Amino acid sequence: xxxxxxxxxxxxxxxxxxxxxxxxxxxxxxxxxxxxxxxxxxxxxxxxxxxxxxxxxxxxxxxxxxxxxxxxxxxxxxxxxxxxxxxxxxxxxxxxxxxxxxxxxxxxxxxxxxxxxxxxxxxxxxxxxxxxxxxxxxxxxxxxxxxxxxxxxxxxxxxxxxxxxxxxxxxxxxxxxxxxxxxxxxxxxxxxxxxxxxxxxxxxxxxxxxxxxxxxxxxxxxxxxxxxxxxxxxxxxxxxxxxxxxxxxxxxxxxxxxxxxxxxxxxxxxxxxxxxxxxxxxxxxxxxxxxx
Numbered sequence: 001x002x003x004x005x006x007x008x009x010x011x012x013x014x015x016x017x018x019x020x021x022x023x024x025x026x027x028x029x030x031x032x033x034x035x036x037x038x039x040x041x042x043x044x045x046x047x048x049x050x051x052x053x054x055x056x057x058x059x060x061x062x063x064x065x066x067x068x069x070x071x072x073x074x075x076x077x078x079x080x081x082x083x084x085x086x087x088x089x090x091x092x093x094x095x096x097x098x099x100x101x102x103x104x105x106x107x108x109x110x111x112x113x114x115x116x117x118x119x120x121x122x123x124x125x126x127x128x129x130x131x132x133x134x135x136x137x138x139x140x141x142x143x144x145x146x147x148x149x150x151x152x153x154x155x156x157x158x159x160x161x162x163x164x165x166x167x168x169x170x171x172x173x174x175x176x177x178x179x180x181x182x183x184x185x186x187x188x189x190x191x192x193x194x195x196x197x198x199x200x201x202x203x204x205x206x207x208x209x210x211x212x213x214x215x216x217x218x219x220x221x222x223x224x225x226x227x228x229x230x231x232x233x234x235x236x237x238x239x240x241x242x243x244x245x246x247x248x249x250x251x252x253x254x255x256x257x258x259x260x261x262x263x264x265x266x267x268x269x270x271x272x273x274x275x276x277x278x279x280x281x282x283x284x285x286x287x288x289x290x291x292x
Contacts, residue, residue, distance in 0.1 A: 025155070026162045032147050036170045038103075038223035039144075042136050044174040045106060045213035045220075048181055049075070049129065056113070056209045057122075059201040067119045074123045078130030079137070086135040095142045100224055102135025107217035113210040181212045 026032065057068040089098040109129035116122035144167065152158050185191040185208060190198030198204065 022159060022162045023166070025151075026159065026166055029147070029151060031150065032163065032166075034223050034226055035140075035143055035147055036167055038220040039140055039167070040170050040174055040177075041216040041220040041223070042103065042106070042140070043171055044177045044181075045110065045216040046133055046136070047174050048178050048213050048216075049110075049209065051178055051182075052205060052208045055201075056205045059197065059205045060209070061116060061118055061122055063119055070119065071122055071126055074126030075130035075133065078127040079134035082131045082134035083138050085131075086138050089135075090139055090142065095139050095146065096224070098135065099139040099143060100221065102132050102139060103217055103221045103224055105129075105132030106136055107214055107221060108132075110210055110213035110217055114206055181208060 053072060054068055057063040057071055061067075061071075063071065086098055086102060089101065092098075093101075105128060109125055109132055112125045112128065113122075116125060144163070148158075148160055148163050151163070185198075185204045189200055189204035189207070191201055191204045192198065
């Protein structure tokens with residue numbers, strides 16, 4: 001397979017950009033920064049899971065080395081087969097929407113780590129985190145490739161090297177962020193080291209495994225739910241309004257706010273907006289019909 005891979009001849013026809021302009025255009029690509037920052041937060045969350053898992057297993061779950069290995073295995077064994085699932089979802093929903101689902105699963109798994117008291121309770125959460133991690137890992141590369149392809153279509157030049165260089169630098173910032181998260185345990189919980197774990201190491205590592213990764217995943221989700229121009233594309237204000245919004249006293253205000261959101265999303269461009277009033281029964285019937 002590798003012997004048959006060749007660069008498209010057209011990619012060598014355009015004259016390469018000089019060093020400084022190449023980086024300037026890359027750093028000015030808003031779509032790339034939206035993706036890169038979201039990926040940074042996700043890498044921070046996943047890296048913190050891996051770094052803090054032994055401490056979480058020891059102090060919060062009271063597990064030994066063999067049980068800790070099983071907890072790690074639940075994440076990895078769920079991530080590997082989930083790749084085919086995410087590939088199918090990307091084909092059905094599109095890579096962007098599938099990536100949003102993967103980030104949502106990762107955030108949910110992080111939050112659920114607050115509650116397990118033993119191995120049997122933690123294993124399903126590990127499977128959930130592994131499934132989300134598989135989607136984040138696979139679909140992230142697909143979306144970065146789309147960003148690079150759009151840049152090539154706009155500039156007429158293939159600049160993967162510059163993009164991956166900047167992306168690699170941004171990714172390395174996750175290391176200092178993980179160190180900062182660990183450092184917070186000392187002022188918040190009194191944890192210093194294994195020899196001096198402080199008065200409540202269980203709470204310290206429940207916090208470390210759940211709160212920072214959950215917050216980082218939410219930040220990644222907020223970034224990922226934006227288009228190339230930075231506008232929100234997934235919103236509960238634009239697209240669907242509950243029937244009660246029309247009937248209640250604040251109904252007119254809700255409708256005006258909805259129309260205002262629609263106008264801002266169109267960004268001054270002319271267009272057509274189509275609306276429909278549907279009951280929840282109609283929507284359920286349509287979804288069941290499509291699924292069948």
